[in-house]
Amino acid sequence: MIFNFTRKVYLDNNATTLISSAVTKAMNKVLKTHFGNPSSHHTLGYKAANLIAQARSIIASSIQANHKNIFFTSSASEANNQVIHSIVSDFEARQQTLKIITSPIEHMSIIATLKALEKRGVIVEYLTIDHHGHIDIEAAKQQIDAETGLVCCMLANNEIGSIQNIQALAKIAEQQGAFILSDCVQALGKIDINVNQLNIDYATFSAHKVHGPKGIGAIYVKDGAPLTRLIQGGDQESGFRAGTESVHNIVGFGQACKAIPYLLKQSSITLSLKEKLKQEVIKFNKNVTFNAEQSETLSNTLSMRIPSVDKHSLMAFLDYYDTSISSDSACCSTNHSASHVLKAIGLTDKQANETVRISLSAQTKMKDIQYLVKKLSHFFAAYNHNITLLGPNSIDYNFLNDDNNYILDIRGKYERLLMKSIPNSHEHHFLNYQEVVNTLNKEANLILICTSGMKSMLFAYQLSHSGFQNIKVLTGGLMAWKKAHAKLYHDLAGTNVIKIDE
Structure with a gap:
């Protein structure tokens, strides 16, 4: 495979961050020497329990909370679910109808949970937001009433970076006797968080957004706010979450939070790098627009729309040069519908498909931005010079039976087990690049197909380089084609397929 990378640039930090060396060191020590079960009544168990207590205090201190109000979970998604289901249980016990009001740009762990609860009779309403992604506080005063049990609103959005006036929203909720949950995952380490000043009842957090490990989250629960078990089976976490604690992950979370003062200090530097990137991009493409940037946003987050440019094409081009960006939330990356966040701020499906997210961290350097700008300038100068994007509707029965089309399915073995290939395609694994090049005619009319369209774009740029x-790429991949041609997939998928790599 031909890769000519000169610099690795990671700019998808809102999806996850590189774990810090201090966190890795602390976790390794726990794994090697503090392996006791925190619930066991012996020295090894007591030491493990003490490490959890220390981490709990550190995390509490980073948000100005009491350690008794912090409870560990496997993720912020679990934490959001636990809070919402706790409110539901509380209202069900009192045999009261529950109304939950949320913003339309919440994380899917909240949006999807609320959609499921609507089937159980929970009333769900959505707050009004402007085209910058900010809650209309005046409208919220009219909407949040005495019937409202819970208000859900994230402190900072993960896709466009908009920062909400949670303090004002919490005041409205308190006046109406409603609880308020704020997903603070993206805000932690980027803006100062004081849960007492915000006056929120619940806040959720995730370690892997602040250079900590994946698989560990936390809930802040204000005194008096209801909390019920989501997982049964043990009395861990003061009886609110069963299951042996993941001591090394909890210690890693605590160690990561020790660096929050440093991360907050670095936010001004991160902001200057983001502003530099915006200025440079506008120089060679004046049509670029930036979502939510006209108001208060996170210093590290840039949502950028480039008219007439397919986001998958740009992402694959940059990935070819070892530069990682994204289009929307990683939790929604397998869903090929337009981002609910971008739709909520008024973008059309087409405009959402022209939008990418660039998210920096305290580790991002000026050289990273300069490298990205250089590659972006190359992309704009030669966009789609010999690569054509095919919509899933265009690959119909006639297209499949056209002998001039060479359909190349570059999915891996296990992907093929999950979904059958388009009929008349040639299967050859994505990673066996040189073998593919040796078997193909450079004049052939190539149609590249993968599961989602991303690998196909990366492969297309490699072939173009060779x-x-x-070269044509099926946008949305097999998932989109199967949806567009359900009957054709059912009748013919997997037939007349040539397995080149076996």
Whole structure:
């Protein structure tokens, strides 16, 4: 495979961050020497329990909370679920109808949970937001009433970076006797968080957004706010979450939170790098627009829309040069519908498909931004010079039976087990690049297919670099084609398939 990378640039920090060396060191020590079960009544168990207590205090201190109000979970998604279901249980016990009001740009762990609860009779309403992604506080005063049990609103959005006036929203909720949950995952380490000043009842957090490990989250629960078990089976976490604690992950979370003062200090530097990136991009493409940037946003987050440019094409081009960005939330990356956040701020499906997210961290350097700008300038100068994007509707029965089309399915073995290939395609694994090049005619009319369209775009740029002239990519991949041609997939998928790599 031909890769000519000169610099690795990671700019998808809102999806996850690189774990810090201090966190890795602390976790390794726990794994090697503090392996006791925190619930066991012996020295090893007591030491493990003490490490959890220390981490709890550190995390509490980072948000100005009491350690008794912090409870560990496996993730912020679990934490959001536990809070919402706790409110539901509380209202069900009192045989009261529950109304939950939320913003339309929440994380899917909240949006999807609320949609499921609507089937159980929970009333769900959505707050009004402007085209910058900010809650209309005046409208919220009219909407949040005495019938409201819970208000859900994230402190900072993960896709466009908009920061909400949670303090004002919490005051409205308190006046109406409603609880308020704020997903603070993206805000932690980027803006100062004081749960007492915000006056929120619940806040949720995740370690892997602040250079900590994946698989560990936390809930802040204000005194008097209801909390019920989501997982049964043990008395861990003061009886609110069963299951042996993941001591090394909890210690890693605590160690990561020790660096929050440093991360907050670095936010001004991160902001200057983001502003530099915006200025440079506008120089060579004046049509670029930036979502939510006209108001208060996170210093590290840039949502950028480039008219007439397919986001998958740009992401694959940059990935070819070892530069990682994203289009929307990683939790929604397998869903090929337009981002609910971008739709909520008024973008059309087409505009959402032209939008990418660039998210920096305290570790991002000026050289990273300069490298990205250089690659972006190359992309704009030669966009789609010999790569054509095919919509899933265009690959119909006639297209499949056209002998001039060479359909190349580059999915891996296990992907093929999950979904059958398009009929008349040639299966060859994505990673066996040189073998593919050796078997293909450079004049052939190539149609590249993968599961989602992303690998196909990356592969297309490699082939273009090797001199292939007629390259087409199925946008949305097999998932989109199967949806567009359900009957064709049912009747013919997997037939007349040539397995080149076996």
